[in-house]
Amino acid sequence: MELFDNLGLGFETALSLENLLFCFIGVVLGTAVGVLPGIGPTATIAMLLPITFNFEPVSALIMLAGIYYGAQYGGSTTAILINLPGESSAAVTAIDGHEMARKGRAGVALATAAIGSFFAGTVATVVLVLFAPPLADIALTFGSPELFPLIVLGLIASIALASGSTLKALAMIVLGLLLGTIGQDQYTATPRFVFGVRELFGGINFVSVAVGMFGIAEILRNLEDEKTRKLVTQKIAGLWPTRDDFRRMARPILRGTALGSALGVLPGAGHVLASFGSYSIEKRIARDKSEFGHGAIEAVAGPESANNAAAQTSFIPLLTLGLPASPVMALMFGALLIHGIQPGPRVIETQPALFWGLIVSMWVGNTFLLLLNLPLIGIWVRMLTIPYRMLFPAIIVFASIGTFSLGLNAWDVFAIAFFGILGYVLVKLGCEPAPLLLGFVLGPLLVEHLRRSLVISRGDLSIFVSTGTSTALLLLALAAVVIAALPAIRRRREVVFAEEEDA
Amino acid sequence: MLQAHRALKDILAGGIFIAIGLAFALGSLSYDIGTPLRMGPGYVPLVLGGLLAALGVGVVVKGFIAGEGASLGGFEWRAVILITAALIFFGVTVRGLGAVPALFGTSLLASLARSRTSWREALLISVGLTVLSVVIFIVGLQLRLRLLGPWIPV
Numbered sequence: 075m076e077l078f079d080n081l082g083l084g085f086e087t088a089l090s091l092e093n094l095l096f097c098f099i100g101v102v103l104g105t106a107v108g109v110l111p112g113i114g115p116t117a118t119i120a121m122l123l124p125i126t127f128n129f130e131p132v133s134a135l136i137m138l139a140g141i142y143y144g145a146q147y148g149g150s151t152t153a154i155l156i157n158l159p160g161e162s163s164a165a166v167t168a169i170d171g172h173e174m175a176r177k178g179r180a181g182v183a184l185a186t187a188a189i190g191s192f193f194a195g196t197v198a199t200v201v202l203v204l205f206a207p208p209l210a211d212i213a214l215t216f217g218s219p220e221l222f223p224l225i226v227l228g229l230i231a232s233i234a235l236a237s238g239s240t241l242k243a244l245a246m247i248v249l250g251l252l253l254g255t256i257g258q259d260q261y262t263a264t265p266r267f268v269f270g271v272r273e274l275f276g277g278i279n280f281v282s283v284a285v286g287m288f289g290i291a292e293i294l295r296n297l298e299d300e301k302t303r304k305l306v307t308q309k310i311a312g313l314w315p316t317r318d319d320f321r322r323m324a325r326p327i328l329r330g331t332a333l334g335s336a337l338g339v340l341p342g343a344g345h346v347l348a349s350f351g352s353y354s355i356e357k358r359i360a361r362d363k364s365e366f367g368h369g370a371i372e373a374v375a376g377p378e379s380a381n382n383a384a385a386q387t388s389f390i391p392l393l394t395l396g397l398p399a400s401p402v403m404a405l406m407f408g409a410l411l412i413h414g415i416q417p418g419p420r421v422i423e424t425q426p427a428l429f430w431g432l433i434v435s436m437w438v439g440n441t442f443l444l445l446l447n448l449p450l451i452g453i454w455v456r457m458l459t460i461p462y463r464m465l466f467p468a469i470i471v472f473a474s475i476g477t478f479s480l481g482l483n484a485w486d487v488f489a490i491a492f493f494g495i496l497g498y499v500l501v502k503l504g505c506e507p508a509p510l511l512l513g514f515v516l517g518p519l520l521v522e523h524l525r526r527s528l529v530i531s532r533g534d535l536s537i538f539v540s541t542g543t544s545t546a547l548l549l550l551a552l553a554a555v556v557i558a559a560l561p562a563i564r565r566r567r568e569v570v571f572a573e574e575e576d577a
Numbered sequence: 578m579l580q581a582h583r584a585l586k587d588i589l590a591g592g593i594f595i596a597i598g599l600a601f602a603l604g605s606l607s608y609d610i611g612t613p614l615r616m617g618p619g620y621v622p623l624v625l626g627g628l629l630a631a632l633g634v635g636v637v638v639k640g641f642i643a644g645e646g647a648s649l650g651g652f653e654w655r656a657v658i659l660i661t662a663a664l665i666f667f668g669v670t671v672r673g674l675g676a677v678p679a680l681f682g683t684s685l686l687a688s689l690a691r692s693r694t695s696w697r698e699a700l701l702i703s704v705g706l707t708v709l710s711v712v713i714f715i716v717g718l719q720l721r722l723r724l725l726g727p728w729i730p731v
Contacts, residue, residue, distance in 0.1 A: 262617065
């Protein structure tokens with residue numbers, strides 16, 4: 075069986091001593107980041123990208139992925155213990171998880187989250203194995219006239235599910251695309267918008283964009299009003315759930331996993347939607363609804379499984395279509411490019427060890443998380459108490475030196491400051507930074523496929539409606555805009571995201 | 578304080594988009610535009626700049642129809658200035674002064690971005706961060722940076 079050969083290759087790669095180590099480092103860093111206040115996985119991955127450039131591509135990807143799903147774990151820990159979700163998808167967990175903690179069941183809540191996440195991670199790994207290759211096969215038949223509409227669809231779909239104004243999100247995509255044109259033109263090598271600065275000829279580095287928009291802008295916002303964090307429990311005892319707890323968490327975990335695996339594939343805030351979706355499903359079918367909001371174990375088990383499953387299946391569009399669906403995936407996209415690998419359907423064929431190794435490493439990483447986090451919970455709890463006044467200068471210093479090490483280019487560091495201020499101002503004005511990063515990363519590819527298509531058609535734009543596939547993709551993109559702008563759906567989204575902010 | 582106009586956020590956001598869009602569009606006119614078949618270096622920025630400006634106008638118009646109206650909150654001038662200064666200081670001095678002074682100066686400026694951090698505290702944080710960064714990046718990750726640069730006569 076080819077599948078078993080592939081999995082064999084994956085295990086061989088992921089279980090090599092070196093990759094086990096990188097996977098371990100990744101999940102530990104990820105958990106730390108999820109736990110620490112005011113720094114999310116996007117900023118961390120951006121800061122750590124430069125140091126992974128000397129690694130083997132597969133080791134780099136394994137570590138970066140570990141940071142991502144590790145952060146989901148860490149985020150739920152803070153949600154449960156101090157009612158502050160470290161990560162947006164953990165916001166639902168905070169509702170009942172924190173209540174459990176207040177009733178002295180913090181240990182059980184943490185264990186439930188860990189068990190649910192592990193199960194979901196395992197299933198999502200299998201989903202990746204089963205669904206990624208066929209999807210890649212379809213994508214392989216696409217040429218530039220299909221790939222251009224596909225990227226347009228990817229960009230637009232990513233905003234259809236996000237919060238905030240659709241018009242502003244569209245503008246942020248275009249702004250990202252525009253900023254991507256700074257530097258030498260791919261075809262004529264004419265330097266554009268560089269004002270004679272040699273260091274800008276290579277264009278703006280996506281690491282600077284991500285660190286500025288997600289790291290520095292966030293610091294500026296946090297400095298506006300500092301939240302004090304209060305721990306409910308210093309000591310966490312009684313980790314092991316009772317037989318009754320196990321019975322109650324089993325079905326929510328199954329449902330959450332299924333929902334998360336499906337929604338994770340969608341661009342945009344798939345994992346956030348998955349955890350909210352799972353919460354409302356559990357609430358709807360629960361016999362005793364009164365317990366929800368007061369420490370229902372189902373409301374921890376379901377959403378936690380859902381968001382972890384979604385975090386993993388969100389790799390599917392990246393690895394099969396070359397479409398990053400979220401800022402973190404945009405960084406993975408950039409990381410692959412820097413290692414000379416074009417993300418897309420060809421990765422499975424040309425880099426089988428990377429593809430299968432990465433997938434298997436996710437399962438390995440989830441095992442690490444399960445084995446490590448519960449016994450080490452004391453360390454994570456202590457980490458919660460690191461004061462922000464020490465943390466944010468550290469982020470700024472690490473961002474400077476990390477980004478500088480990328481190409482020993484001081485302008486990469488100056489760009490962080492620019493994007494930090496831009497991000498701070500734009501977020502204040504109600505514009506989300508994620509679409510800008512996606513536009514920035516996908517811009518060059520979009521332009522390339524547009525050019526190629528127009529060369530094929532001798533300058534005739536109707537090429538994009540000449541085949542069924544490209545027409546369908548464009549219609550889907552159009553539908554995504556309409557859906558995002560529809561009042562009924564807008565209201566619903568706002569409810570979801572308002573809850574997220576309040577939680 | 579006066580209630581902010583309900584379109585204020587959208588006017589400002591739209592204004593930024595219009596300004597940046599027009600700047601790129603006008604800038605692109607100095608490059609060869611070309612045709613759709615043979616796009617010059619100015620083609621894509623011209624189209625995208627125009628599109629961004631148009632979307633900016635849309636954001637402003639929509640603001641007048643259905644503005645969100647929430648107030649902007651304060652603008653953290655101190656943090657913006659000091660953090661920008663910290664990053665620029667690093668970029669300007671890391672080669673000349675070397676890693677240790679650059680890291681120290683950056684940490685100091687950054688820590689002071691928080692108004693409630695005292696000088697004493699900031700100095701302590703900066704010493705700690707400088708040591709930590711040197712250990713992680715130069716000792717651990719073997720980043721090739723001089724600890725002290727040529728600007729410092731020894």
